[in-house]
Amino acid sequence: xxxxxLVVLLVALAAAVGSCSAWELNIRMPTARDVEAAAERLExxxxxxxxxxxxxxxxxxxxxxRRAGVPCDSWRLxxxxxxxxxxxxxxxxxxxxxxHYMLGGHYRRDSRVVVDxxxxxxxxxxxxxNGKEVWVFxxxxxxxxxxxxxxxxxxxxxxxxxxxxxxxxxxxxxxxxPETQRLFYKLIALxxxxxxxTGRTENQRAITVKNLRRQGYASWDKLLLKPIGxxxxxxxxxxxxxxxxxxxxxxxxxxxxxxxxxxxGAPEGARTFKLPDPLYYIG
Amino acid sequence: xxxxxLVVLLVALAAAVGSCSAWELNIRMPTARDVEAAAERLExxxxxxxxxxxxxxxxxxxxxxRRAGVPCDSWRLxxxxxxxxxxxxxxxxxxxxxxHYMLGGHYRRDSRVVVDxxxxxxxxxxxxxNGKEVWVFxxxxxxxxxxxxxxxxxxxxxxxxxxxxxxxxxxxxxxxxPETQRLFYKLIALxxxxxxxTGRTENQRAITVKNLRRQGYASWDKLLLKPIGxxxxxxxxxxxxxxxxxxxxxxxxxxxxxxxxxxxGAPEGARTFKLPDPLYYIG
Numbered sequence: 001x002x003x004x005x006l007v008v009l010l011v012a013l014a015a016a017v018g019s020c021s022a023w024e025l026n027i028r029m030p031t032a033r034d035v036e037a038a039a040e041r042l043e044x045x046x047x048x049x050x051x052x053x054x055x056x057x058x059x060x061x062x063x064x065x066r067r068a069g070v071p072c073d074s075w076r077l078x079x080x081x082x083x084x085x086x087x088x089x090x091x092x093x094x095x096x097x098x099x100h101y102m103l104g105g106h107y108r109r110d111s112r113v114v115v116d117x118x119x120x121x122x123x124x125x126x127x128x129x130n131g132k133e134v135w136v137f138x139x140x141x142x143x144x145x146x147x148x149x150x151x152x153x154x155x156x157x158x159x160x161x162x163x164x165x166x167x168x169x170x171x172x173x174x175x176x177x178p179e180t181q182r183l184f185y186k187l188i189a190l191x192x193x194x195x196x197x198t199g200r201t202e203n204q205r206a207i208t209v210k211n212l213r214r215q216g217y218a219s220w221d222k223l224l225l226k227p228i229g230x231x232x233x234x235x236x237x238x239x240x241x242x243x244x245x246x247x248x249x250x251x252x253x254x255x256x257x258x259x260x261x262x263x264x265g266a267p268e269g270a271r272t273f274k275l276p277d278p279l280y281y282i283g
Numbered sequence: 284x285x286x287x288x289l290v291v292l293l294v295a296l297a298a299a300v301g302s303c304s305a306w307e308l309n310i311r312m313p314t315a316r317d318v319e320a321a322a323e324r325l326e327x328x329x330x331x332x333x334x335x336x337x338x339x340x341x342x343x344x345x346x347x348x349r350r351a352g353v354p355c356d357s358w359r360l361x362x363x364x365x366x367x368x369x370x371x372x373x374x375x376x377x378x379x380x381x382x383h384y385m386l387g388g389h390y391r392r393d394s395r396v397v398v399d400x401x402x403x404x405x406x407x408x409x410x411x412x413n414g415k416e417v418w419v420f421x422x423x424x425x426x427x428x429x430x431x432x433x434x435x436x437x438x439x440x441x442x443x444x445x446x447x448x449x450x451x452x453x454x455x456x457x458x459x460x461p462e463t464q465r466l467f468y469k470l471i472a473l474x475x476x477x478x479x480x481t482g483r484t485e486n487q488r489a490i491t492v493k494n495l496r497r498q499g500y501a502s503w504d505k506l507l508l509k510p511i512g513x514x515x516x517x518x519x520x521x522x523x524x525x526x527x528x529x530x531x532x533x534x535x536x537x538x539x540x541x542x543x544x545x546x547x548g549a550p551e552g553a554r555t556f557k558l559p560d561p562l563y564y565i566g
Binding site for chain 1: 353354356357358360361363364365366367389392393395396397399400401555556557559
């Protein structure tokens with residue numbers, strides 16, 4: 001049945017799309033409407049047909065993992081629960097699965113639940129309201145999404161290419177992750193100051209600010225970028241920066257990121273939140 | 284289509300089953316064959332028909348969560364990634380979802396990937412082989428499964444009932460979790476000694492030993508149970524016991540549990556593994 005639907009969609013799309021530029025134009029973040037639609041279908045398989053109209057059908061992960069031994073959904077769970085560590089690429093046979101996950105409603109739904117928890121937690125806090133209470137936000141795959149890049153580069157199944165990825169970053173076009181943005185403004189309304197803490201380097205400050213502003217972020221308290229040439233693991237760098245915040249009298253009431261390295265390492269913050277990210281791993 | 288299948292199954296089962304005792308008899312851990320079968324179907328909906336032949340159909344979580352706002356699969360991910368904490372019960376509308384997850388191939392598949400990671404990690408260790416290297420195993424939902432109990436008590440959707448749960452424990456009939464048992468014997472073969480560390484209390488030692496042995500566990504190094512009347516959080520109790528192990532010269536090379544409270548709190552062990560558990564939360 002799913003196959004028949006896909007064929008219908010492919011025929012319709014072949015007529016409608018016609019060129020690769022249409023493909024580029026059609027990459028966008030799932031909207032609330034997409035989420036609703038996905039809920040109605042309850043079939044991830046038809047969630048993001050455009051992407052698959054323009055790339056070879058790789059066969060469902062459901063067939064291919066049986067040789068590899070790791071079903072793509074179990075692989076993703078192992079990533080999110082920090083059982084799978086130090087992985088370098090998404091398994092090749094999971095490209096389609098991850099594509100569906102990211103572009104269908106699933107990624108958005110999972111993110112929404114995380115943000116709902118974060119907001120419930122923040123609303124339950126007894127705040128001192130002294131202007132020293134902050135919340136740490138990672139940027140990539142937390143505040144801004146690089147999905148437009150990853151969707152055209154194999155959804156994490158290909159080796160990291162610093163050159164092409166940095167070119168993408170310098171466009172300053174990464175869309176906001178809407179659930180995170182909802183948290184961001186909720187915290188400001190509660191009197192908790194957002195602090196961006198990112199592995200992006202100082203030389204990307206201007207374009208990062210531009211990108212954040214273009215995407216509707218404003219009124220953050222700090223934007224902490226990594227000094228150029230700074231050598232340390234993400235955990236060491238980020239926990240060091242959080243320590244500096246604490247030393248300066250700030251109380252980190254919350255911390256949200258898509259990588260475990262965003263939220264591990266003392267001081268972690270009073271409460272941490274892990275957004276989904278099946279695209280890449282930063283140790 | 285799934286609905287039609289379900290109806291066919293229900294009719295067939297109504298003829299075949301006839302009484303509630305058949306239901307009791309049919310609860311069992313998913314086998315490797317079940318996992319294969321589930322992979323072929325790729326439809327969780329038909330994985331565990333028996334359970335639903337004998338209880339009212341609750342409607343799919345896919346319909347009901349839309350009022351509640353939390354899809355059951357996103358809820359489960361939030362539990363596994365430690366975003367959802369201090370929850371007391373599975374959302375009522377997720378009973379069917381959790382039942383399918385646990386009794387179909389999905390739970391087993393997810394557990395298998397965790398154990399595969401644990402074994403790969405253990406095999407990669409440079410061991411001193413001095414008999415001091417240990418691996419900490421939780422018991423409930425890690426080494427032994429209480430699924431036969433939870434399957435007849437709402438899959439975590441009802442308040443915890445200490446009386447009926449303890450009665451179940453005292454039967455000593457909880458089946459082994461086969462993936463964990465595979466890890467257990469692999470570690471012994473590698474020269475790493477298993478240590479059970481459980482929230483079960485000292486007065487349950489005899490039945491716990493009996494249950495573990497019946498289910499094929501043998502040759503563990505220690506079985507650490509909680510003193511009766513000991514008041515502390517699970518994290519405080521378990522990390523305290525791990526500290527004692529370290530003080531006695533043991534090296535905790537690994538630690539596996541189904542609760543975050545099994546694997547958080549220094550000393551955690553050199554590497555931790557989180558098995559899935561959507562049935563209950565211990566803080």
